[in-house]
Amino acid sequence: MYPAAFEYHAPGSVKEALGLLGKHKDDAKLLAGGHSLIPMMKLRLAQPKHLIDLRKVPGLSGIKQDGNVLSIGAMTTHWQVESSALVKSKLAVMSEVAGLIGDPAVRNRGTVGGSIAHADPAADWPAAMIALGAEMVCEGAKGRRTVKVDDWLKGLMSTAVGEDEILVEIRVPVLPASSGAAYLKFPHPASRFAVVGVAAAVTLDGKGMCAKASVGVTGAGTKAVRAKGVEAGCAGKKLDAAAIEAAASKAAEGVDVQADLQGSVEYKSHLCRVFAKRALTEAVKRAGG
Amino acid sequence: MKLPVKMTINGQSYSHEVEPRLLLVHYIRETVGLTGTHVGCDTSQCGACTILMDGQAVKSCTFFAVQTDGANIMTIEGLAKDGELHPIQQGFWEKHGLQCGFCTPGMIMSVYQMLERYPKPSEELIRHQLEGNLCRCTGYHNIVKAIEWAAEHMPAKK
Numbered sequence: 348m349y350p351a352a353f354e355y356h357a358p359g360s361v362k363e364a365l366g367l368l369g370k371h372k373d374d375a376k377l378l379a380g381g382h383s384l385i386p387m388m389k390l391r392l393a394q395p396k397h398l399i400d401l402r403k404v405p406g407l408s409g410i411k412q413d414g415n416v417l418s419i420g421a422m423t424t425h426w427q428v429e430s431s432a433l434v435k436s437k438l439a440v441m442s443e444v445a446g447l448i449g450d451p452a453v454r455n456r457g458t459v460g461g462s463i464a465h466a467d468p469a470a471d472w473p474a475a476m477i478a479l480g481a482e483m484v485c486e487g488a489k490g491r492r493t494v495k496v497d498d499w500l501k502g503l504m505s506t507a508v509g510e511d512e513i514l515v516e517i518r519v520p521v522l523p524a525s526s527g528a529a530y531l532k533f534p535h536p537a538s539r540f541a542v543v544g545v546a547a548a549v550t551l552d553g554k555g556m557c558a559k560a561s562v563g564v565t566g567a568g569t570k571a572v573r574a575k576g577v578e579a580g581c582a583g584k585k586l587d588a589a590a591i592e593a594a595a596s597k598a599a600e601g602v603d604v605q606a607d608l609q610g611s612v613e614y615k616s617h618l619c620r621v622f623a624k625r626a627l628t629e630a631v632k633r634a635g636g
Numbered sequence: 637m638k639l640p641v642k643m644t645i646n647g648q649s650y651s652h653e654v655e656p657r658l659l660l661v662h663y664i665r666e667t668v669g670l671t672g673t674h675v676g677c678d679t680s681q682c683g684a685c686t687i688l689m690d691g692q693a694v695k696s697c698t699f700f701a702v703q704t705d706g707a708n709i710m711t712i713e714g715l716a717k718d719g720e721l722h723p724i725q726q727g728f729w730e731k732h733g734l735q736c737g738f739c740t741p742g743m744i745m746s747v748y749q750m751l752e753r754y755p756k757p758s759e760e761l762i763r764h765q766l767e768g769n770l771c772r773c774t775g776y777h778n779i780v781k782a783i784e785w786a787a788e789h790m791p792a793k794k
Contacts, residue, residue: 348659348678349657349659350657351657352655352656352657353656353657354637354656355639355656355700355702357702378703381698381699381700381703382680382698385680385698385699385700386679386680386698388657389659389678389679389697390679398656398700400702400703402703426692449767449768450683450767450768450769451693451746451749451750451765451767451768452683452686452692452693452694452695452746452768453680453695453768455692455693455694456692456694456695456698456699537681537770538681539767
């Protein structure tokens, strides 16, 4: 397959990239790992006239700890997260999520920032970012601003990043003590995208009750969403099997479930409930509950 | 407008001027002439086009050649040395890890990375790590056996 012709740019700094973006506006697309954009260009679903490759921009890749936050450069690959000793020790669920994305070759190239900015409705990261309460850092000509994950996902492949901005960093808070998190998905057999995926993070109080539950659902609708009904169903409860079952029964509420080749609305709604239950059960177990 | 690219493939240096939209797999197959790397699904799923780039297994159908300027690439043609099969290739031979053979070059390049990362993989790990390589003939069973054979016969790391 041959994409439409384009002009290729490989700027050496965020400033230079922003300059190109400002100059070419809607005719330009930013290229990170390319594992969403290039397939779309090959199908001619995307036909940018200018491709701005970020591979030569220094400082966009890598993971470091900043207080109680893991700072992940937007160009950090899924494999870098999957294999990071820092991530495994501070927020192991991130490493697990990364290891479930696509396949090893995709993970070698696909980037966290690319996935979050592309906002595929079946991507894994958005659900995890919702459950973990991540923040996205965007850089524009006027400097940087931070966007909370709940304000980030606007709709189908649509985010809060401005057309004159670049997503440069993802900040994920480390979970407090007595917490556990898990991400489980029903993968599409060929693409490994989530038909439905649920991420859950649970914090227990001194009495073993749920002090906080945070749950993200991906795959079922046009964008990943926070499962507020499930979270409310968990709050303050002793999360035994019955309580988890009751809370998880709300998992499809607030999701604009879409019927597609993978299943009907009814089927995908059912998967939301099943995977919410499994993710919560695992998260509670990991929290020591 | 064509752009210059320079890269090393199987130890040999290549320089060409290419259109930015030229995919790496087409560069390798048609410009350089190494046709062991296959185009299967062309949608980043099947893994037939897998090569090693700077030591990492990647799908060469999901790259523009201009993105890989300066890269060090190994394709299936770079594995055998002096007419002697690499242990992974030998494993596929010994355990009949192929039928039509179309997916095999990509399989083998993925396995190369797998055994570097996980020298003694369990069957479960092999199957998880092979998720990016589709085979429509074998049912994977003999491919798993071939990889287990290769893992036993890989030269010890220095």
